[in-house]
Amino acid sequence: MARQFEAKDFSKLLGMPGFSDMALNNHFKLYQGYVKNANLVNDKAMALCSSGQGGIPEFAELKRRFGWEFDGMRLHELYFANLAGKDPLGADTALAKEITAQFGSLDNFKVDFTNVGSMRGIGWTILYHDAVSGRLACCWINEHDAGHLAGCTPLLVMDVFEHAYFTDYQTDRKSYIESFWKNIDWAAVSNRYKAAK
Numbered sequence: 001m002a003r004q005f006e007a008k009d010f011s012k013l014l015g016m017p018g019f020s021d022m023a024l025n026n027h028f029k030l031y032q033g034y035v036k037n038a039n040l041v042n043d044k045a046m047a048l049c050s051s052g053q054g055g056i057p058e059f060a061e062l063k064r065r066f067g068w069e070f071d072g073m074r075l076h077e078l079y080f081a082n083l084a085g086k087d088p089l090g091a092d093t094a095l096a097k098e099i100t101a102q103f104g105s106l107d108n109f110k111v112d113f114t115n116v117g118s119m120r121g122i123g124w125t126i127l128y129h130d131a132v133s134g135r136l137a138c139c140w141i142n143e144h145d146a147g148h149l150a151g152c153t154p155l156l157v158m159d160v161f162e163h164a165y166f167t168d169y170q171t172d173r174k175s176y177i178e179s180f181w182k183n184i185d186w187a188a189v190s191n192r193y194k195a196a197k
Contacts, residue, residue: 018179023167034072067145078157085185128152153196
């Protein structure tokens, strides 16, 4: 059996303004399901491979499914970890300077990221850093396992599947996004940027 993925504890987010404990606890359970299923799918695929059945359709489907479960796990970890901040992004930080250089201002970046998050559909909004070019890009990811920019590092991650906001905001995604902006942990996002450079 492969080394198991373990669910992280994000209970420190409980009590966060704009996010009810019910919504967060439901979201944590959904995340824990991705962790459980990433382990389950990986273990089943490895068992088939070990028994000489790596060429059957079931093995192929498990390998395809693993990306969905794994990315669902990791994206939720990135999302939860960039929440519960209280301080704004300091204008003198390396990340703020790079955002300003590439988007023209922090406000322009916020508009771009918000517009991506407001697009119709379900998915993720991610600010990526491309280590090759140094570019930053706000992107829409429709499904966990498709559409990611190859070789790029997610810096800021916002979940825009309905489960992230429907309990508290129903169909009012705009208000959810406003609450998201008020709770960004810019220190965590800045640390991701430093590590990505």
